Every structure is written in structure tokens, then in C-alpha cells.
Amino acid sequence: MAASHIWVSPLRPHSNVGVSDLGLRRCVDMRCNWDLERLPRWECCCLSVLAQRAITPVEDEKPLIPQVETSEAIDQVQDTQSRGFHKDLNLLPKPLSATDIFSSPRNSAKVRVAYQGMPGAYGEAAALKAYPKCETVPCEEFEAAFKAVELWLVDKAVLPIESSVGGSIHRNYDLLLRHRLHIVGEVQMVVNHCLLGLPGVQKEELKRVLSHPQALDQCDMILTKLGVVRVSTDDTAGAALMVAASGERDSGVIASDRAAEIYGLNILLEKIQDDDDNITRFLILAREPIIPGTDRPHKTSIVFTLEEGPGMLFKALAVFASRDINLTKIESRPQRKRPLRVVDDSNKGSARYFDYLFYIDFEASMAEPRAQHAMAHLQEFASFLRVLGCYATDSAL
Ligand SMILES: O=C(O)C(=O)Cc1ccccc1
Known part of the structure; x- marks a missing residue:
């Protein structure tokens, strides 16, 4: 090659x-x-x-x-x-x-x-x-x-x-x-996690368990009960490959039943996550946006920044509330390129604030006038606004 x-x-x-x-x-x-x-x-x-x-x-x-x-x-x-x-x-x-x-x-x-x-x-x-x-x-x-x-x-x-x-x-x-x-x-x-091991291995023989950090966290109770060392890997299936490749009988893996099948490991325990309702939401990304529809429930994801000032986030959220648009997610992240905002006040000296990006998912399609009006309204006082996508809601678990 x-x-x-x-x-x-x-x-x-x-x-x-x-x-x-x-x-x-x-x-x-x-x-x-x-x-x-x-x-x-x-x-x-x-x-x-x-x-x-x-x-x-x-x-x-x-x-x-x-x-x-x-x-x-x-x-x-x-x-x-x-x-x-x-x-x-x-x-x-x-x-x-x-x-x-x-x-x-x-x-x-x-x-x-x-x-x-x-x-x-x-x-x-x-x-x-x-x-x-x-x-x-x-x-x-x-x-x-x-x-x-x-x-x-x-x-x-x-x-x-x-x-x-x-x-x-x-x-x-x-x-x-x-x-x-x-x-x-x-x-x-x-996400239903399984405990995997090499063929013939019993769970009592395991000294360490390899998996993605999220999977290790989600299976905290069983790992504590087994008293094993937790080893982080890039992904769950990669952990299965490592154990299959190394042949280490005292190493277990947390991964899917499909990973067990692919890498020739045995399933020692099934559904080992602490919470039964262990759901992960994935996004599908493409080079082009889809044309938003109104034929089925849609979500829109946006990211924006706000000017400094009292009640700015309240004002931003009001553009949705006043149009009866439900929010399903709000997340704030520090702006890495401009993490600090320095505000001078001649009486009190200068203050430093973290500067944030806000990510919001709301339940409306950009094809709906109420969503278009909400975006136009938000744009009036957001210093930056980008629509990350508008897409059909996945309601099939
Ligand atoms: O490692 C994987 O298989 C992933 O896709 C990441 C992950 C890990 C645990 C729960 C959901 C997704």
C-alpha cells in the first residue's frame, strides 16, 4: 500500500x-x-x-x-x-x-x-x-x-x-x-451496553474494563460492583478490537452486541447501563441544507451571541416565548477566540466577563412565519446569528 x-x-x-x-x-x-x-x-x-x-x-x-x-x-x-x-x-x-x-x-x-x-x-x-x-x-x-x-x-x-x-x-x-x-x-x-469478554472468560476473571468514557460513566454501578479498573478508549468498538487483538483474558469491554459479533467476543452481561432510558441524540450533517417542510414536526438549531447588558438572554428567549415556540435545548459555550469581555466603568474600574455562544434547538420549521419572525427579531439584537439547520424531528425510538 x-x-x-x-x-x-x-x-x-x-x-x-x-x-x-x-x-x-x-x-x-x-x-x-x-x-x-x-x-x-x-x-x-x-x-x-x-x-x-x-x-x-x-x-x-x-x-x-x-x-x-x-x-x-x-x-x-x-x-x-x-x-x-x-x-x-x-x-x-x-x-x-x-x-x-x-x-x-x-x-x-x-x-x-x-x-x-x-x-x-x-x-x-x-x-x-x-x-x-x-x-x-x-x-x-x-x-x-x-x-x-x-x-x-x-x-x-x-x-x-x-x-x-x-x-x-x-x-x-x-x-x-x-x-x-x-x-x-x-x-x-x-443505547444498550453489554459487558464483553474473550470466549470462555467469566466476568469474575476481569481486572479491567475498556470503553469510551461515556459508556464507562453510564455503567458506573456494575463497574463498581465488579471492582475493575476503568480504561478509556476512543470508542466502544475500538475497545472490543483491542481486547480481541490482545487476547488478554482479564480485560473486558463495554460495547454493543454488534461489536461482540464483529470482533468475536462473548456477551457476559446485557443492558448494564445504570439508567434504562439511556438515549443518545445524534445529528446528521451535510454540505447542503434541506428545504424545510411543514408536513411533519420540525426542529431548528441555531447559534448566536449577545451584546453585554442586563436581561439580554431574557430578551433572546422572549422572541420564542412570545410566538409560542417551544425550546428543546439550550447550551452555552465560551467563545474560544474572544473568551473575555472587558467592560470599563469609570467609577468602579474595569470588569471582565466570559463571553458566550448560545446554542438553541426550537420546535418549529423555518418554513413557518413564526420561526422566520423569531429569527428576524433575534437578529435585531444578536451580535451574531447562524441557523445550523432545520430538520424533521426523530420521534421513533
Ligand atoms: O463509542 C461509541 O460507540 C460511540 O458511538 C460513542 C458513544 C459512547 C457511549 C454512548 C453513546 C455513544
Whole structure:
């Protein structure tokens, strides 16, 4: 494999499921359509080697695919073809079509959806809930998933934004602002954690348990009861891969039943989370916004900043209350580029305040006049306002 090629999870771990279930099997460097089928038989490789090779960040580079099909762009593709890079144009990422943008997520076929983690992570399950026939694309980090959409490597990204137990995932709030993607949908997922171990291992033999920090927090009671050391990993499925690869019989994992199947681990306990109603909300992000509808309940997500002054947040919230618009979420984050606001008062000296960004989700579609009026009103006194997306509410758990 040439070092210059970008691979998104060329993963073929040794497991009893078909290799076709596992992530992307194609080099996503647009100049190349190598297929993993041509590479040495991955099934024969040792898992620890795979663990090192499988996870590949999406590198920061210019998109290689033209975004609109101008004749110049088509010439470029043909030119590339004549130099022998493309053998099959169908392998190129397809720009969002009108039907893709306008149809509801659940109706789309073969959309490529990026998520953070390894195959078997909850993010992958969320992607498959939103787009049952999609091709899921694992990414090492949240930011890699944002970049994969921006670089046209995938069509969408699915990212966790809040959990009923742990609250907001602040990192993704910050990334939403930093990147110019649009929220086009949401997915609510019931997360049922399992305790996994190598075949033949009993739960009493475990000395440590590996998982994503959120999963470790959500299963605090059982971990305390077992008296094990908690080890944080990037994602739940990555923990399953590590234990399967290391063969450590005293290491357990908290992950999904699907991760157990993929990595050949046994389920020692099921539904081990402290709270039965363990729900994580994921956002679906795309390069283009959807056209908001009024045919079904919609939510709109916005971010704004306010000028300093008494009652400014009260005033901001009143634009919704006065129009009978229900808020489902409010989150404040410090403004990282301008964290402090210095206010001079000649009598008392200068005071320093934290400067905040406010994120709000409200239950209305931007197609409704009351939402448009609320935004126009807020804009009158917000120093910055951005609509992050308007999308259909997910009410199916
Ligand atoms: O690690 C994963 O599988 C994730 O998708 C993150 C996560 C962890 C715990 C609960 C929900 C999502």
C-alpha cells in the first residue's frame, strides 16, 4: 500500500462475520480505485497488525472531485482517466442529487455516511438507523468525520450531540460552529451496553474494563460492583478490537452486541447501563441544507451571541416565548477566540466577563412565519446569528 494513499478503515479483522460487513473497502484517494480485494488476504493478518493499520485519519487536502459538472470538470475527469487513475467512474463519490437533498433520510439508498469510531460503534448504528442502506465510513475522530463531508469523501456525517445521562457533547458543539456543515436530521438512539469478554472468560476473571468514557460513566454501578479498573478508549468498538487483538483474558469491554459479533467476543452481561432510558441524540450533517417542510414536526438549531447588558438572554428567549415556540435545548459555550469581555466603568474600574455562544434547538420549521419572525427579531439584537439547520424531528425510538 503506497504511503500517499488515504484509507478509510481498510479493516478485515478476524471474526466470524462476513468481511463485507466491515466498513469501506476502497481507497478513497480520488485518483485511485484500488480495491482491498486485490490486497493480501486481510483475514490472515494478525489483529494487532490490523489494529495499527486499520484506523486512518482523513487527511486535510483539497477536494479532488469537482462539485458541479461543468464541461471543464468533466474534461478533468476524462483527463484523469486517460492517465489511468480511474477505471470505473461509478467508484467516484457522487455529489448530492436533488432527490438526495430533498428526500427524507430514511428513503435514501447507498448514501455514504461517516461516523466516529470503528465498525460496531454506536455512531455506526445511528447512521444505519437514519439510512438503512447506507455505506458506513468509520473515522478516527469527530473532526475527521466533518472533514470527510467537506472533502466530498462521504455524503453525510452522523455525530453524537447529547446523551440523556451525560448531557451535551461539547466537542461537537464547538465543531458545528467551526465547520460550515448543515444539520439535516437527527437520530435518537436507545443505547444498550453489554459487558464483553474473550470466549470462555467469566466476568469474575476481569481486572479491567475498556470503553469510551461515556459508556464507562453510564455503567458506573456494575463497574463498581465488579471492582475493575476503568480504561478509556476512543470508542466502544475500538475497545472490543483491542481486547480481541490482545487476547488478554482479564480485560473486558463495554460495547454493543454488534461489536461482540464483529470482533468475536462473548456477551457476559446485557443492558448494564445504570439508567434504562439511556438515549443518545445524534445529528446528521451535510454540505447542503434541506428545504424545510411543514408536513411533519420540525426542529431548528441555531447559534448566536449577545451584546453585554442586563436581561439580554431574557430578551433572546422572549422572541420564542412570545410566538409560542417551544425550546428543546439550550447550551452555552465560551467563545474560544474572544473568551473575555472587558467592560470599563469609570467609577468602579474595569470588569471582565466570559463571553458566550448560545446554542438553541426550537420546535418549529423555518418554513413557518413564526420561526422566520423569531429569527428576524433575534437578529435585531444578536451580535451574531447562524441557523445550523432545520430538520424533521426523530420521534421513533
Ligand atoms: O463509542 C461509541 O460507540 C460511540 O458511538 C460513542 C458513544 C459512547 C457511549 C454512548 C453513546 C455513544
